[in-house]
Amino acid sequence: MSKDVKIVGFCCNWCCYGGADTAGTARMQYPPNIRIIRVMCSGRMNPSMIFKAFKEGADGVFVGGCHIGDCHYDAGNYKWNRRALLTKEIIQEFGIDKERFRFEWISASEGEKFQRTMKEFYKTISELGSLEY
Amino acid sequence: MSGNYVLAKSNENLINEYGACGGAVSSIFQYLLANDVVDGVLTLSKGEDIYDGIPRLVTDAGEILETCGSLHCAPTMVSDLISKYLPDKRIAVAVKPCDAKAINELVKRHKIDPEKIFTVGLNCGGTVIPETAQKMIEKFYDVDPSKVIKEEIDKGQFIIELEDGTEKGIKIDDLEEQGYGRRENCQRCDLKVPRNADLACGNWGSEPGWTFVEINSEKGQDILDKAISEGFIETKEPSEKALGIREKVENIMINMGKRNQKDHFGENYLSVDEWKEQWNKCIKCFACRDVCPICWCRECELEKDYFKDGSDSAPDPLGFQGVRLSHMSFSCINCGQCEDVCPMEIPVSKIYHKLQRSYADLVGYEAGLGDEKPPLYSPLKENFD
Ligand SMILES: Cc1cc2nc3c(=O)[nH]c(=O)nc-3n(C[C@H](O)[C@H](O)[C@H](O)COP(=O)(O)OP(=O)(O)OC[C@H]3O[C@@H](n4cnc5c(N)ncnc54)[C@H](O)[C@@H]3O)c2cc1C
Ligand code: SF4
Ligand code: SF4
Ligand code: SF4
Ligand code: FES
Numbered sequence: 028m029s030k031d032v033k034i035v036g037f038c039c040n041w042c043c044y045g046g047a048d049t050a051g052t053a054r055m056q057y058p059p060n061i062r063i064i065r066v067m068c069s070g071r072m073n074p075s076m077i078f079k080a081f082k083e084g085a086d087g088v089f090v091g092g093c094h095i096g097d098c099h100y101d102a103g104n105y106k107w108n109r110r111a112l113l114t115k116e117i118i119q120e121f122g123i124d125k126e127r128f129r130f131e132w133i134s135a136s137e138g139e140k141f142q143r144t145m146k147e148f149y150k151t152i153s154e155l156g157s158l159e160y
Numbered sequence: 161m162s163g164n165y166v167l168a169k170s171n172e173n174l175i176n177e178y179g180a181c182g183g184a185v186s187s188i189f190q191y192l193l194a195n196d197v198v199d200g201v202l203t204l205s206k207g208e209d210i211y212d213g214i215p216r217l218v219t220d221a222g223e224i225l226e227t228c229g230s231l232h233c234a235p236t237m238v239s240d241l242i243s244k245y246l247p248d249k250r251i252a253v254a255v256k257p258c259d260a261k262a263i264n265e266l267v268k269r270h271k272i273d274p275e276k277i278f279t280v281g282l283n284c285g286g287t288v289i290p291e292t293a294q295k296m297i298e299k300f301y302d303v304d305p306s307k308v309i310k311e312e313i314d315k316g317q318f319i320i321e322l323e324d325g326t327e328k329g330i331k332i333d334d335l336e337e338q339g340y341g342r343r344e345n346c347q348r349c350d351l352k353v354p355r356n357a358d359l360a361c362g363n364w365g366s367e368p369g370w371t372f373v374e375i376n377s378e379k380g381q382d383i384l385d386k387a388i389s390e391g392f393i394e395t396k397e398p399s400e401k402a403l404g405i406r407e408k409v410e411n412i413m414i415n416m417g418k419r420n421q422k423d424h425f426g427e428n429y430l431s432v433d434e435w436k437e438q439w440n441k442c443i444k445c446f447a448c449r450d451v452c453p454i455c456w457c458r459e460c461e462l463e464k465d466y467f468k469d470g471s472d473s474a475p476d477p478l479g480f481q482g483v484r485l486s487h488m489s490f491s492c493i494n495c496g497q498c499e500d501v502c503p504m505e506i507p508v509s510k511i512y513h514k515l516q517r518s519y520a521d522l523v524g525y526e527a528g529l530g531d532e533k534p535p536l537y538s539p540l541k542e543n544f545d
Contacts, residue, residue, distance in 0.1 A: 075461060078479055079467070081478060082478055095543065102539065106536075109523070121432070123437070135475070
């Protein structure tokens, strides 16, 4: 168990980042281990960005986008979903537990879901400990 | 269109004699060149010896004779020669099933114009690395490899012919058990009859002096008909019995490939630590990327600053092979080229092919077949869990 796990969270501008904001303005507490990076859309994410985060020392990587059907750019989250599937397969080949990578659909109003997801993910990652990659 | 079969042979005696079977492939090429249907024919011709296959672009029908015959110890890849050097030409090409798959993937990437290419498929039971072939001929056949004038794969045996006409054959299974024989990717291959080419030609189900041809497209039928009417080849119907034999052998080979996939990706797959050891050997020469027919980008992400490693250590596996895997493993056609060229003998194609298979299980995409693009390129709102 490590208290110092590092988590990188990529959140799309229009939904998940808004969700994090909602959680913040409502003063909902979630673990400070997560560093959020804002991207315009989950469709902007590619597997390389996840790999780079792991390579640079992340113990867990999270990606949040709009709910299916709600993407600001129409189909970005469908595309991300397919890439995420492949990302999961690839990291395992290199000895990274698939639980260290998680993605969710969180809307701007779902501050509570954002908080819950972060707490859960933090728990998973701290149980797995820091990544020996 | 499938289910359309003929036996075909060249009407020219020399071609019929020097052809691997009936010389039908070569005479179809002659027809295409003589009638200006294509600008060139891409073939593989024998270089210094039987272990040396050189891609050769033929533009004169008179030279086709020099390219007759099958080379089993020349695991080449022709698709990227076409996309890189002949994109504007009308080309006919002899293709193994993996060549045909690579062409299919490059067509999907708009790198090859499907209107300009005519593919004459060769059934394929597998290819042997030239060096492996020479070593095993010395070791198991007790023959000086330079004395071999011909080799063939028939009825599960790798057969060599010497200058004095004597033949010697050993079961491929036995050779492979000892770590020789066909390349590992060929052992896993489950496309034996290239139905993704316009025609698929082979010796299975044929008679001496004839080539068995399966017609897979309208273009294939049209060109075959014209090669007949212009007098380059003649055809006859194969017997029911021949069809049965062919189907049986094909199925045995497919099952063997599937069994080897299970084995190579299961019991005999490398552990994470073993892979680490392998990637540790990598000298980042980029040969695996350069040779891969599916990797074609003008600007490769692997060379971006944000993935630069120190020059005195092996590249970060995830930041190197991981990235390449994420770009194209879903379209890996298991041609084995990456593994063939790796100077550090890392079993590269094993991981790419394995991921293609997992991806096929997840979303149903089979690389190199059909018209549909890989879901990763699709604009559709499809979801897979
Ligand atoms: C590696 C290999 C394995 C084969 N395995 C089988 C098999 O298991 N079962 C079966 O039924 N048939 C198999 N064949 C096909 C068979 O050997 C004949 O090529 C086919 O029947 C056509 O005969 P043909 O006389 O009409 O060809 P030809 O008129 O002799 O023309 C053959 C053409 O193939 C080209 N060629 C030769 N070697 C290669 C190569 N390695 N890669 C790409 N092009 C090449 C030549 O340049 C020539 O243009 C195999 C062929 C190859 C090359
Ligand atoms: S990854 Fe290797 S086996 Fe797969 S298509 Fe590329 S070169 Fe061929
Ligand atoms: S590794 Fe990726 S960027 Fe580089 S050539 Fe292959 S597909 Fe293109
Ligand atoms: S060919 Fe082998 S050594 Fe060269 S970059 Fe690829 S894996 Fe590394
Ligand atoms: S904008 Fe949120 S997923 Fe596309």
